[in-house]
Structures are given as C-alpha cells and as structure tokens.
C-alpha cells in the first residue's frame with residue numbers, strides 16, 4: 001500500500017517509521033525538508049510539497065503541530081487541496097479542534113475526496129512501538145481502508161462517527177491529562193517541601209488507587225529535572241486552550257482545567273514550551289512557597 005506522510009516531528013517520524021518497517025511504500029514531506037533524510041535512509045521517497053505527495057498517493061496522512069499548521073498544509077499554495085480529487089483520501093492525525101477538521105473536511109468533500117480526522121492518544125514511545133490509540137471520525141469507508149495502516153501505528157482504533165468527534169474526544173482526554181500533570185507536580189513539590197522523599201511518594205502512588213502509567217513514566221525523570229520532550233509543553237497548552245474553548249461552547253465549567261492552563265502558559269513564558277509537558281513542575285517549584 002502506498003501512502004503519503006506530511007509532518008515528521010516527534011510523532012510523525014515514529015509513525016512513519018512503523019509504516020516503512022511494515023512494508024508500506026511511503027512518500028514523505030516535512031516543512032523543514034532535512035527531517036526527511038532519515039526516513040529516506042529507511043526507504044521513503046520525498047515529495048517536494050504537500051500537493052506533490054497528494055498527486056502521487058491515493059492516501060495521505062498528516063501529523064502537524066496545531067490548527068494553523070493543519071490549515072496551512074491543506075489550504076496554502078502547493079497544499080493538499082490543490083491535488084485533492086475524487087477517490088483520494090486524506091487523514092489528519094494532528095490534534096486540532098473540531099472547527100479546523102470541519103473546514104478541511106468540507107472542501108475535500110466538495111472536491112470528491114474522503115476525509116478522516118484521526119488524532120491519537122499515546123506519546124513518543126507508543127508511537128515508536130505501534131501502540132497508539134487512534135480516535136477517528138469522518139468517512140467510514142476511508143476508516144475501513146486505513147485499518148492496515150492504523151494497525152501498524154496503533155493498538156486500537158475507535159471510529160467515533162461524524163467529523164469533530166475525534167478532535168473532541170482527544171481534547172477531553174488531554175484536558176484530563178494536563179490537569180493531572182499539574183496535580184502530580186504540586187504533589188511532588190509538596191512532598192519535597194514537607195520533608196518527604198519524592199521517590200517514596202512515587203512508590204506509594206504506584207501501589208494505590210490513583211496509580212497511572214503517566215506517574216510511573218514521567219515521575220522519575222521529573223524528580224531528576226529531566227524534561228526531554230516526548231510531548232512538547234507548547235502542544236499540551238494548545239490542547240488545554242482548545243479544550244477550554246470546547247467547554248465554553250458547551251457551557252461546561254472547568255476551573256481545574258483553567259488553572260492548569262494558566263500553569264502551562266506560565267511554563268511557556270519561562271521558556272519551557274519545547275520541553276516535555278512535565279516541565280510544568282518547574283513552575284510549581286519556582287512559584288510555590290518555600291519556608
């Protein structure tokens with residue numbers, strides 16, 4: 001199966017490598033073209049523009065940073081829509097809001113193409129291991145046709161119905177995750193400032209009712225102040241912002257998420273945008289009261 005792949009950041013690169021490893025022929029494009037080189041060493045071809053990739057491939061996948069990137073790659077000159085036509089499928093796996101997906105979807109269907117939004121749960125390591133959870137919505141025929149690709153990138157694919165439902169599900173999940181990361185950071189700082197061992201806190205958490213893979217995976221690095229990015233903090237803050245907008249639309253009060261968003265904004269202003277989202281711990285450490 002021949003597929004196009006647009007966007008070779010942390011996630012796109014890992015997902016694309018899985019496609020190549022599993023026998024897919026892949027044509028790649030990335031805004032910073034040099035990032036294509038490693039994929040080419042593993043058998044990928046390069047497309048000069050998103051339009052060139054679309055022209056060559058029946059199915060094209062995108063994994064881009066945010067709504068403005070998703071819209072630019074679709075609508076700008078040499079973008080996806082220039083070559084969209086009957087029978088072609090476009091699958092945007094970026095985390096965006098429902099409105100962004102709908103804008104892209106509407107134009108694609110006018111041109112006779114198929115569109116699926118398919119954001120993912122799971123980070124760098126699950127992407128490398130083909131263990132993502134895929135939250136798809138849109139064209140069911142395209143979903144069924146994409147299953148062979150989804151099966152090598154993920155461990156489970158959900159079809160959630162109409163366009164926008166995938167984006168919304170992803171934002172709800174990441175809103176919970178961002179709030180949890182803030183509570184976790186406060187707990188780690190509180191343990192330390194009150195004379196407790198942070199490692200013992202991690203051991204206690206792991207054995208109790210609130211044990212979660214996130215605490216186990218991120219905790220040891222956080223207490224070593226290691227924030228090597230798996231999920232960049234700027235993207236988590238974007239997801240909090242989009243989830244809060246979804247809350248506005250639906251009149252859902254979300255004071256916990258709103259406070260968590262403020263912490264992520266503070267962390268961005270402190271220069272942690274490109275660090276892992278667990279670097280929000282630094283804001284709690286810096287602004288938390290010390291005796």
Ligand SMILES: NC(=O)C1=CN([C@@H]2O[C@H](COP(=O)(O)OP(=O)(O)OC[C@H]3O[C@@H](n4cnc5c(N)ncnc54)[C@H](OP(=O)(O)O)[C@@H]3O)[C@@H](O)[C@H]2O)C=CC1
Nearest residue numbers: 007008009010011031032064065069095123124230231235
């Ligand atoms: N990292 C993670 O753990 C997870 C991330 N996600 C989501 O997946 C998406 C990608 O995340 P991730 O790979 O971590 O992000 P990265 O920041 O590593 O990569 C972002 C990608 O988007 C491209 N890009 C950004 N702006 C533009 C633009 N204006 N035009 C064209 N291309 C652009 C970048 O190109 P360039 O290389 O030129 O900068 C790069 O390929 C995001 O929506 C994120 O929220 C979802 C699940 C987990």
Ligand SMILES: O=CCCC(=O)O
Nearest residue numbers: 095121122123174231
């Ligand atoms: O959007 C990023 C999600 C990261 C994760 O699920 O661990």
